[in-house]
Amino acid sequence: MAKGPxxxxxxxxxxxxxxxxxxxxxxxxxxxxxxGQAMQTVATLTARQPSRLVKxxxxxxxxxxxxxxxxxxxxxxxxxxxxxxxxxxIVTVFMIAFISVLLVMxxxxxxxxxxxxxxxVLHRAGEAARSSGDLKAAQTVVDQITRLYKxxxxxRWGREALAEKGVEVLDGDxxxxxxxxxxxxxxxxxxxxxxxxxxxQVAMVTALVPLALADVATALTSNLRxxxxxxxxYGGRSGTLGNWRLTRAVMTHxxxxxxxxxxxDFLSSIAGGGVLGKISRRFGEGVVNGALTARVGVAAMxxxxxxxxxxxKRPSVTGVLSRALTGxxxxxx
Numbered sequence: 001m002a003k004g005p006x007x008x009x010x011x012x013x014x015x016x017x018x019x020x021x022x023x024x025x026x027x028x029x030x031x032x033x034x035x036g037q038a039m040q041t042v043a044t045l046t047a048r049q050p051s052r053l054v055k056x057x058x059x060x061x062x063x064x065x066x067x068x069x070x071x072x073x074x075x076x077x078x079x080x081x082x083x084x085x086x087x088x089x090i091v092t093v094f095m096i097a098f099i100s101v102l103l104v105m106x107x108x109x110x111x112x113x114x115x116x117x118x119x120x121v122l123h124r125a126g127e128a129a130r131s132s133g134d135l136k137a138a139q140t141v142v143d144q145i146t147r148l149y150k151x152x153x154x155x156r157w158g159r160e161a162l163a164e165k166g167v168e169v170l171d172g173d174x175x176x177x178x179x180x181x182x183x184x185x186x187x188x189x190x191x192x193x194x195x196x197x198x199x200x201q202v203a204m205v206t207a208l209v210p211l212a213l214a215d216v217a218t219a220l221t222s223n224l225r226x227x228x229x230x231x232x233x234y235g236g237r238s239g240t241l242g243n244w245r246l247t248r249a250v251m252t253h254x255x256x257x258x259x260x261x262x263x264x265d266f267l268s269s270i271a272g273g274g275v276l277g278k279i280s281r282r283f284g285e286g287v288v289n290g291a292l293t294a295r296v297g298v299a300a301m302x303x304x305x306x307x308x309x310x311x312x313k314r315p316s317v318t319g320v321l322s323r324a325l326t327g328x329x330x331x332x333x
Contacts, residue, residue, distance in 0.1 A: 039288075039292035041216050041219075073095065077092055077095060109239040109240070109241050112241075112242035112243075113241075113242050115236045115237060116242055116246060118236075119234065119236040122306045123307070123308065125137070126141050126176065126306060126307040126308060129172060129176060130172075130173065130308065130310060132172070133172045134172050135175065136172075138173070141179075142176070142179045144306075145307070146159055146163075146183075148235050148306065152235075154186055154190070155183050157182075158185065159182075161182045162178055162182050165178050166179075177311040179307065180309075180311050181311055181312060184306070184307060187233050187234055188305075188312055190233050191233050191304075192315050194229045194230055194297070195230075195293075195301075196294075197226075197324075198293050199290040199297070199320060200290070201218065202215075202222050202223075202290050203287060203293075205218040205286075206219075206289045207287075219289060222293065223296050224244075226297055227246055227297075227300045227304075228243045228246075230304050231246060231304045234301075246300075246304075249303065250296060254295065254296065254299055290325070291318075291321050294315075294317045301315070302314070
């Protein structure tokens with residue numbers, strides 16, 4: 001048997017009949033596109049209108065519980081005063097302080113509803129002045145906006161510019177344009193940053209936390225906080241009940257208009273959702289949930305803003321999502 005290397009003559013080997021380019025393409029995985037299930041659930045929960053029977057049920061239940069608790073507290077305090085007068089009077093002081101705090105909270109909620117109503121009236125007046133082009137109506141709206149933001153440092157430059165330029169303006173639309181650009185411009189930027197932060201949080205938790213219902217809880221709390229902050233930025237600070245009412249109004253509008261539906265046109269506008277959905281189901285859901293959160297934020301801006309968007313460009317969902325994910329996965333320049 002011969003020892004040493006074995007040489008194979010490749011010249012006699014048959015040449016391959018086909019190249020790599022003739023190989024069959026890799027079949028696409030049958031992965032359903034992301035649907036943004038967390039935001040769909042949040043929108044359904046918050047936009048759902050309870051029936052009259054359910055309202056009566058909860059109203060009567062809370063009334064009975066309140067009556068029972070009040071009666072038990074009264075019996076406890078009076079009995080304690082009979083047995084140990086000093087402790088009874090101390091508990092009475094605590095009860096009075098507690099009731100006073102409840103009254104203050106109730107007054108704050110009423111004030112919050114009043115602010116939201118005032119913002120809604122101002123928004124409607126701005127729409128009417130814009131459509132009519134009446135200078136006097138525009139001046140009335142601008143005066144109300146100036147009083148609304150009086151004393152706020154973030155609108156001081158805009159109010160001064162509006163007062164300086166508004167004297168020479170003789171057109172209603174031009175006056176509203178100045179107010180929207182100079183006074184509301186910085187507020188729009190602040191509201192957009194809030195939307196980007198909420199979008200980033202919802203997308204990150206959905207993509208990275210595999211716990212059941214964690215994405216739904218995060219989406220709900222993030223959207224509630226975002227809507228409250230947007231209302232505060234535009235001057236319509238809302239309490240707990242006012243914030244829930246405002247959130248339900250925003251979600252009801254989005255559900256009625258189909259803005260929370262995830263269709264092919266929506267996925268094509270945020271191509272990252274479809275691409276990531278084929279790579280990772282969780283990351284695809286994160287992108288879509290973030291995009292739906294951005295939609296909710298833009299709708300909240302339209303509801304809370306004292307003037308409708310005209311000269312200022314309304315933030316786009318794609319732009320908000322792009323900046324939010326850039327801040328999440330990379331460093332911004």
